Amino acid sequence: MSQPKPRNGTKPVNLLLTVIISGALVLSAVAAPSMAADATPSPTATPSVSPTPSVSPTPSVTDVPVTPPGEPMPPVLCGVCFNPGAYSLTKANSLWVVANKQRPLNPITYKPTIGYFKGVQVAKVTATALSQMAAGMLKAKAGTLLLNSGFRSFDTQTVVHDRQVARLGLKAGEALAARPGYSEHQTGLAADVSAAGQGCTIQVCFANTKAGKWLAANAWQYGFILRYPKDQTATTGYQFEPWHFRYVGVDLATEMKSKNITVLEKFWKLPAAPAYSY
Numbered sequence: 001m002s003q004p005k006p007r008n009g010t011k012p013v014n015l016l017l018t019v020i021i022s023g024a025l026v027l028s029a030v031a032a033p034s035m036a037a038d039a040t041p042s043p044t045a046t047p048s049v050s051p052t053p054s055v056s057p058t059p060s061v062t063d064v065p066v067t068p069p070g071e072p073m074p075p076v077l078c079g080v081c082f083n084p085g086a087y088s089l090t091k092a093n094s095l096w097v098v099a100n101k102q103r104p105l106n107p108i109t110y111k112p113t114i115g116y117f118k119g120v121q122v123a124k125v126t127a128t129a130l131s132q133m134a135a136g137m138l139k140a141k142a143g144t145l146l147l148n149s150g151f152r153s154f155d156t157q158t159v160v161h162d163r164q165v166a167r168l169g170l171k172a173g174e175a176l177a178a179r180p181g182y183s184e185h186q187t188g189l190a191a192d193v194s195a196a197g198q199g200c201t202i203q204v205c206f207a208n209t210k211a212g213k214w215l216a217a218n219a220w221q222y223g224f225i226l227r228y229p230k231d232q233t234a235t236t237g238y239q240f241e242p243w244h245f246r247y248v249g250v251d252l253a254t255e256m257k258s259k260n261i262t263v264l265e266k267f268w269k270l271p272a273a274p275a276y277s278y
């Protein structure tokens with residue numbers, strides 16, 4: 001406060017630069033250049049350069065507890081780590097069950113605890129996740145999420161399967177509709193979705209709609225994967241279905257996303273399931 005004016009004039013500049021250059025050493029950095037300025041007659045920019053060494057990342061690293069060499073690492077914070085053994089891949093009531101043409105549900109007539117999304121039956125966990133995804137989609141102005149088909153019982157799947165086979169023949173029909181007991185829809189974890197007013201409902205062109213694009217990019221954040229991606233028919237046994245999302249929970253969806261693996265069979269190193277065994 002009692003310093004001569006020219007020095008006062010240089011101080012804010014020094015202070016500003018120091019703050020920009022280093023947050024961690026603000027106090028020492030401010031002290032250093034002002035002392036240098038006191039000793040330097042001309043208010044050149046040189047003193048403000050003196051905090052340069054503080055650009056080194058060392059100070060911020062000292063904020064983090066460092067394990068000394070030879071010491072055991074601290075336990076990993078498991079809110080962020082993936083546990084591949086968390087759920088069964090084979091039990092029908094498991095969040096991670098893999099059902100495909102080689103892996104019928106066990107038990108084959110399994111029925112989940114039912115919940116509802118906009119009046120349509122799905123597993124209760126799926127309903128909750130769909131509500132959250134619908135809110136996210138609305139917020140992103142990508143549309144209003146609709147659920148066209150969720151839980152299908154063994155008996156309903158029988159009807160759906162037989163209808164598609166009658167319409168398209170065995171091969172093409174079964175590329176669209178699973179045999180009863182082999183459908184993810186029976187777990188209640190699958191959701192055939194669309195968006196209000198965007199068309200292409202249960203059609204491949206849904207992939208090109210605003211909602212289809214948003215879902216493909218963001219569903220993982222809500223625990224869903226696009227279960228039958230493009231060009232994966234040889235593995236999944238199903239054609240590209242940009243409307244069919246499978247709830248697997250945020251942990252697995254995030255892990256798959258981070259590893260850039262889109263298909264459950266590949267992620268778990270399970271055999272491809274292009275067709276039924278009989």
Ligand SMILES: [Zn+2]
Pocket residue numbers: 185190191192244245
């Ligand atoms: Zn489906």
